[in-house]
Amino acid sequence: MSQSKQKKNWKEQLHDIIYEAETPAGKLFDILLLIVIITSIILVMLESVKSIDSKYHDVLNAAEWVITILFTIEYIARIITVKKPLKYICSFYGIIDLLSTAPKYLSIIFTGTHALVALRALRLLRIFRILKLGRYLGASHNLVSALKASRAKISVFLFAVIILAVILGTIMYLVEGEENGFTNIPKSVYWCIVTLTTVGFGDIAPQTPLGQFIASLVMILGYGIIAVPTGIVSAEYSNRTKTPGPIALPADQNKTIHLNSQSCSNCLKHDHRDGAEYCYNCGEPLHNT
Structure with missing residues (x-):
């Protein structure tokens, strides 16, 4: 029995849910995360309206904390489910995920009236969450x-x-x-x-x-x-x-290749061919379902 058919451990199962959108669980995770991201962006916008913030500040703050905790859990899950965590942390989306999570925690440290200007800048950094949408846009x-x-x-x-x-x-x-x-x-x-x-x-x-x-x-x-x-x-x-993707065909072979969103847990490359068992970039076995 090939490695791709062996029973997956919890990290591999979690990796499939977080990094892939081909499975029902992965699709559900992406949809829920999209809803949370859009909600957080709306909250940032509402918080910038003084009349709304003055009336619903506590509600907005509580909702922001809930969303920040959810993003923190997602960020940690993404780190522990890949074989090279530092590669994800230093990647574009890894930095965006950190920027979208850290400001709320940093606002606890920078307290007092003298740090109000810094706090406003930190709060505005949360708008970077809109860049998290990029990984979920089809054919981006x-x-x-x-x-x-x-x-x-x-x-x-x-x-x-x-x-x-x-x-x-x-x-x-x-x-x-x-x-x-x-x-x-x-x-x-x-x-x-x-x-x-x-x-x-x-x-x-x-x-x-x-x-x-x-x-x-x-x-x-x-x-x-x-x-x-x-x-x-x-x-x-x-x-x-x-x-599309990493596969280049000769000019006389004008046909469509079906790729999926499957992500390699080793090098984080995606766009693998349907049914592929190994990563086209590093050769790591893929977690096929």
Whole structure:
């Protein structure tokens, strides 16, 4: 009998529940954790509203303590169920999990009126819990891979946009002049950037007919510029969807590979093929159900 078929100990069972979403228990854990994360984010937002916090401070504080304890239990469980705890602790999500848990405990240490400013900053760190949602977003790894694959093209595109903003900003400085708010070239470039991105703060506006004509062209150009990086990333994302995860197929084998969320307890890699018994990264046996 292979190792994958042997009876699992409690750590392996807990690992399956926490790190995987293919089993009923794993799906239930993810759903409950999502609810807790979203609830905690809502509490942080409500706590920042003075009228609500002054009326329901004790309730919000008690609820925050309950959520903090739950996150603490989850954080400890994640550490004890992997073979290399330090790897998880130093990973991106490990740091996010710590940042989302620690502030409430640190608020006990920093007491007194002299630490009110520090307390506010510590409490705001709890908003990092929203980053915990990232590991539960389906196909998020494909989007990250698409962005990485597109970074060279996007970098060239952004460089071209910067050059265009400098040129158009300089032209607007010459056309409008200081009397219309374009007091220097950097400020004119700033106007061009906010106009190209269709933000339009309205603190600077061209007054001359020629300047308004140029501004109209810049705004129209801005809509076209937004579409370029979107198309680049979309094309890469489409390619990643056809051949997702760590498995790269030749161009003539255009077929979908089914991957799952199974996570390796040794190196924390995921996106293994359905039915795989060993990790594609480190060769560690997987805890198949």
